[in-house]
Amino acid sequence: MVELMSCSNNYYGRRNVVGLALMNAFRGVVVGGYMALYGLYLAYLGFDMGVIGLASTIASLVGATISPSVGYFIEKWGSKLGIVLSGLALTLASLILVISKTLPLLVTSYTLFMISFLMGQVARSVFLVHSIGIEGLGANVGVTSAVFSIARCIGPATAGFIAYSIGFKLAFLFLTASSIIGLIVFQLTTTQPPKETRGEKYGSLIDAYRQVFKPNPLLRFAYIVTVLDRFGWSLWFPMLSAHMYNYGYNEAIVGLLSTVQSVAQATTLPLLGKLTDKLGSTNILMTSEILAAIATLLLINPTPWLRALIAYVLVGLSIAAWIPSFSKLVALATNGNKLSEAYASVNTIRIIPSIPAPLMGGVLYDVIGPIAPYGSSAIILTILAIILAKKSKVSKPLSKHNHINP
Incomplete structure (x- = not known):
């Protein structure tokens, strides 16, 4: 009987991984297209960098x-519902850009996009862990994220071409339709993870907010990194x-460049996921930051086209290195316990620097020029790479029983 249940759980676990990968195919189209066109659309409408930064x-x-409440509700209601809600937020974010050009609604669109990102990242991570376990998590995150990245190759180029040839509204309508299809596919191909228990890990919603400021030492290091x-x-x-x-x-070229980024990301994600499991998350995170710093310096003056x-290739490689390594770093910090709480807490801390930074970057860009935000970013990312290098040297891999190789 135990063996039968184990086989059943393995079946549903594999099915959930496939279902999530299928949804990621559509989600990648939408996210890639949205990220390629949103800032471009605001610039097209006449808004300066300061306003674009303010929206972010x-x-x-x-x-x-x-x-913090995202983690609470995912623990209470389940990770599958969290993924569905994140998909609905992404759908609305794209739809708003079809129907309105007013600044308040443009900002609302980006806010929904942010909510979709936050809820989706937590829900997908928990969904995978409870479907297949922590062992080999890096590889499974790498595979499902690779599908997402491959789809991102289609989104920016296609949406950019539509925006350039026909108009932005039809481009965003294409993204809205893709998001809806992805939601339907996910709902039909997945089940609530059998290993996931709901409603038992939080005393109250207030506790979820309190936990943000009570991380264990490993999670505290993840805070510094993020x-x-x-x-x-x-x-x-x-x-x-x-x-x-x-x-x-122009719109088409920006879309193509974003596609190049997605190709670099997609083709390297499975390998970097396996390397995360083999070499440890801090080593791969260090690589991610080095690549990002170099890319940032090159983007100060993005001419000539080469x-x-x-x-853009280096940006794709950096993101590909970050996704599996940081997901595993957080999972290892909790050893699989209270994952929603951990991911939500990290996301909360992660967002805090994102509140002043875009506005600061936009103002610095308008007043001084691109060298100010891009140069400052390169310095910060280099410092983080040094911190990770030192952490990697002093960290000792723990036993396989604990599934930890930081």
Whole structure:
């Protein structure tokens, strides 16, 4: 009987991984297209970098406020529902851009995109852990994320071409339809993970907020990593497409460059997931930060086109290294216990530097020029790479019984 239940759990676990990968195919199209076009669309409408940065700042502020509650509700209601709700938020974010050009709704769209990211990241991570376990988590995250990244190859190029040829509204309508299809596919192909228990890990919603400020030592290190990383990236990443627009790249070319980034990310994610399991998360995270720092320096002046191409490839490689390594770092910090709480707490801390950084980056860009936000980011990411290198040297792998190789 025990063996039968184990076989059943393995079947549903594999099925959930496949279902999540299928949804990621559609989600990748939407996220890739949205990220490629949002800043570009605001620049097209005449908004400057300061306003674009402000939109990201407001979205981050809302995200930081609600992030701890995300973990609470996922523990209470289940990770599958969390994934569905994140998909609905992504659908609304795209739909708003079809029907409105007013700044309040444009900011609302990006806020929903942020909420989708926060809820989805926590829910998907918990969904995978409870479906297949921590052992080999890096490889499974790598595979499902690779599908997402492959789809991102389609989203930016296709949406960018539609926006350039026909108009932004039809491009965002295409993204909205893709999001809806992805939700339907996920709902039909997955089940609630058999190993997941709901409603038993939090005393109250207030406790969920309190836990953000009571991390264990390993999770505290994850806090340091995510704060420095997010601040460095947020100084320029939300405005990247608008920055390229300022240097003469049109919608179609920006979409193609984003596709190049996605190809680099997709083709290396499975390998980097396996390397995370083999070499440890801190080593791969260090690699991610080094690649990001180099890319940031190249993007200060993204001309000629070859420099921009190399920079986008390095951005893709950096993200590919970050995804499995940071997911595993957080999972290992809790040894699989209270994962929703851990991921939500990390996301809350991660968002805090994203509140001032985009606005700061936008203002620095408008007042001084691109060298200010991009140069500052490169310095911060380099410092983080040094911290990770030192951590890697002093960390001793723990026993396989604990499934930990930090």
